[in-house]
Amino acid sequence: FDEAFAVLGYNVKSSDMAEVAEKIQQLDExxxxxxxxxxxxxxxxxxxxxxxxxxCSWLESMISGLNPLSGFESSPDPFLDSSTASVxxxxxxxxxxxxxxxxxxxxxxxxxxxxAKRARYPVSVEPPPAAARSLLVDSxxxxxxxxxxxxxxxxxxxxxxAELAEALVKNIGFLAASQAxxxxxxxxxxxxxxxxxxxxxxxxxxxxxxGDSGFTDDALQMNFYEACPxxxxxxxxxxxxxxxxxAGKSRVHVIDFTMKQGMQWPALLHALALRxxxxxxxxxxxVRYSSRDGSAEIGWRLARLAEDVEVEFKYEEITVAxxxxxxxxxxxxxxxxxxxxxxxVFELHRLLSRPGSIDGVLKLVRELKPExxxxxxxxxxxGGNIFLDRFNEALHYYSTLFDSLExxxxxxxxxxxxxxxxxxLMTEVYLxxxxxxxxxxxxxxxxxxxxxxxxxxxxxxxxxxxxVRLGSNVYKQAILLLGLFAGGDGYRxxxxxxxxxxxxxxxxxxxTSAWK
Amino acid sequence: xxxxxxxxxxxxMSREAELVLFDENLLYEVFRRLEDGSSxxxxxxxxxxxxxxxxxxxxxxxxCTRRCPHAPTQLRSVVSALGGFRQLYSSHLWPLLKKPPxxxxxxxxxxxxxxxxxxxxxxxxxxxPGPSTNKTKARWGEDEVNLSLSLLTINYFKNISCKxxx
Numbered sequence: 001f002d003e004a005f006a007v008l009g010y011n012v013k014s015s016d017m018a019e020v021a022e023k024i025q026q027l028d029e030x031x032x033x034x035x036x037x038x039x040x041x042x043x044x045x046x047x048x049x050x051x052x053x054x055x056c057s058w059l060e061s062m063i064s065g066l067n068p069l070s071g072f073e074s075s076p077d078p079f080l081d082s083s084t085a086s087v088x089x090x091x092x093x094x095x096x097x098x099x100x101x102x103x104x105x106x107x108x109x110x111x112x113x114x115x116a117k118r119a120r121y122p123v124s125v126e127p128p129p130a131a132a133r134s135l136l137v138d139s140x141x142x143x144x145x146x147x148x149x150x151x152x153x154x155x156x157x158x159x160x161x162a163e164l165a166e167a168l169v170k171n172i173g174f175l176a177a178s179q180a181x182x183x184x185x186x187x188x189x190x191x192x193x194x195x196x197x198x199x200x201x202x203x204x205x206x207x208x209x210x211g212d213s214g215f216t217d218d219a220l221q222m223n224f225y226e227a228c229p230x231x232x233x234x235x236x237x238x239x240x241x242x243x244x245x246x247a248g249k250s251r252v253h254v255i256d257f258t259m260k261q262g263m264q265w266p267a268l269l270h271a272l273a274l275r276x277x278x279x280x281x282x283x284x285x286x287v288r289y290s291s292r293d294g295s296a297e298i299g300w301r302l303a304r305l306a307e308d309v310e311v312e313f314k315y316e317e318i319t320v321a322x323x324x325x326x327x328x329x330x331x332x333x334x335x336x337x338x339x340x341x342x343x344x345v346f347e348l349h350r351l352l353s354r355p356g357s358i359d360g361v362l363k364l365v366r367e368l369k370p371e372x373x374x375x376x377x378x379x380x381x382x383g384g385n386i387f388l389d390r391f392n393e394a395l396h397y398y399s400t401l402f403d404s405l406e407x408x409x410x411x412x413x414x415x416x417x418x419x420x421x422x423x424x425l426m427t428e429v430y431l432x433x434x435x436x437x438x439x440x441x442x443x444x445x446x447x448x449x450x451x452x453x454x455x456x457x458x459x460x461x462x463x464x465x466x467x468v469r470l471g472s473n474v475y476k477q478a479i480l481l482l483g484l485f486a487g488g489d490g491y492r493x494x495x496x497x498x499x500x501x502x503x504x505x506x507x508x509x510x511x512t513s514a515w516k
Numbered sequence: 517x518x519x520x521x522x523x524x525x526x527x528x529m530s531r532e533a534e535l536v537l538f539d540e541n542l543l544y545e546v547f548r549r550l551e552d553g554s555s556x557x558x559x560x561x562x563x564x565x566x567x568x569x570x571x572x573x574x575x576x577x578x579x580c581t582r583r584c585p586h587a588p589t590q591l592r593s594v595v596s597a598l599g600g601f602r603q604l605y606s607s608h609l610w611p612l613l614k615k616p617p618x619x620x621x622x623x624x625x626x627x628x629x630x631x632x633x634x635x636x637x638x639x640x641x642x643x644x645p646g647p648s649t650n651k652t653k654a655r656w657g658e659d660e661v662n663l664s665l666s667l668l669t670i671n672y673f674k675n676i677s678c679k680x681x682x
Contacts (some may be wrong), residue, residue: 276587309669477663
């Protein structure tokens with residue numbers, strides 16, 4: 001490497017110097033012409049960071065990103081080509097290679113809009129003349145096109161252009177095949193969901209899909225539990241809040257709206273067992289949903305555990321068909337002198353699909369006069385009525401989630417050793433179901449109406465609940481827990497005004513909050 | 517017995533040394549002063565006699581609780597019921613201790629970054645993880661022990677199967 005440049009932090013081979021100089025000139029020209037086209041504002045709004053120290057390839061990438069357009073004409077491009085559309089308002093034509101319809105992507109789909117929610121991507125233009133035109137070689141370009149197509153399809157649906165939507169959705173599968181890893185999977189699930197929406201094929205109800213007991217909601221959630229830290233984080237943070245709320249109480253009653261396979265409660269039992277001064281008498285009432293959960297022997301196993309750690313314990317199970325709204329106070333055995341905690345993990349948002357349900361449930365909870373209500377929810381706004389907004393938000397959210405799964409997989413053996421490939425695979429199915437619901441369903445069927453912490457705060461606040469701040473102990477446990485997960489550097493715990501959020505890099509994905 | 521001298525390698529071992537090395541109680545006294553689990557685990561690999569002594573639950577209890585000034589009296593019975601201190605250390609505490617603490621989170625940019633599956637040429641790769649270390653963290657304490665206890669309990673619960681139903 002040339003020494004003079006190396007001192008400045010650039011790696012350039014002396015032999016490449018002439019080429020570098022030529023490229024700098026090319027880049028200069030390209031930037032000049034780009035500016036003339038009036039798209040410099042685009043550059044400014046989309047900050048893309050390149051590492052300039054490898055000067056040669058940095059220049060290459062700069063040039064290919066900025067190569068001047070071939071004027072305003074829309075020249076027909078074979079679909080399989082690695083080039084793509086002009087950035088201007090004139091729509092390009094993209095051929096499907098199998099001789100079917102010509103598809104035009106409306107110019108808007110390519111021109112990114114200001115809202116920050118949209119995934120950001122460099123605008124792709126004609127390839128540099130030097131590059132060989134090859135079939136699907138540049139998967140990055142196809143990745144960009146994949147995103148464009150997904151969003152364009154959603155826009156077509158929003159504008160009720162069924163024909164266009166249909167044509168686009170066919171493209172997506174093809175494009176997705178050229179991708180790898182998280183990107184491909186996310187695209188595939190979204191494509192399926194879009195197709196279902198377009199063709200009016202509602203997803204099978206969870207129960208129908210659960211012909212094999214491995215596919216019930218609670219079984220899939222077990223896989224999710226093992227494959228990534230989100231659910232463990234939820235349990236640990238909620239438990240710590242409950243433990244603190246139960247300080248000094250000698251009889252306690254936990255009402256769990258999301259019993260599933262009971263994985264949250266062993267840790268609480270142990271913590272109560274080791275409480276200074278000894279454990280309280282514990283009653284646990286778990287709610288399970290016959291339409292979604294398989295049968296599982298939880299009660300006697302928890303009782304066995306409680307016996308082994310010497311905690312006085314009683315378990316009761318309530319089964320409702322599908323929604324916590326079916327619960328009424330007569331079903332709950334509430335006793336005098338007991339401190340009550342109510343717990344809900346990823347369940348309350350389902351109530352938003354039927355008007356009035358959430359209010360009914362919160363009223364019920366208030367009447368129980370709990371010491372604490374712990375709530376864990378997805379940190380996203382997937383409940384809106386405008387399809388396109390929901391779609392974009394979900395695309396961003398689930399891409400991030402799948403990314404985090406992918407790096408867990410890439411880091412091979414998890415430190416805690418129990419996640420398997422099956423876990424990861426089933427987790428994708430679990431998440432895929434949510435995607436399907438958000439994109440393909442409407443009305444009462446659409447239950448994955450996730451809302452952000454801010455939205456929940458407003459709701460709880462207006463129904464007479466006061467926030468309970470999660471203490472620093474909770475935060476500490478969360479950080480330690482994450483250290484156990486291979487590929488764990490990407491996870492971030494964030495404290496948000498007394499609540500805790502777990503996210504991947506800069507995107508918070510779930511939030512734990514506590515109320516009274 | 518007589519004043520037999522035995523040869524160990526090139527040196528002759530005196531009766532005094534023999535006494536220490538082959539006396540369980542004295543071995544125990546030595547081992548229980550070991551500061552960390554990995555050293556103790558290594559001593560258990562030396563020979564059968566050492567293995568027996570090094571696997572004494574009381575020593576592993578010391579390893580786990582030495583840094584817990586507030587360990588409740590019920591701890592021993594609870595942990596024994598759930599599998600014991602050696603199990604606690606090897607399955608749950610050790611994995612917590614061997615990784616260096618996660619790097620502090622980077623300052624968040626003013627707007628959300630794209631998910632990395634869309635950000636090919638953008639952000640530089642995350643900094644490589646710190647040098648892998650076989651040593652334990654220098655400072656750990658009750659928090660790590662508490663978390664490992666929770667994990668021990670969860671594992672125990674998972675393993676309660678129909679076979680054990682009484």
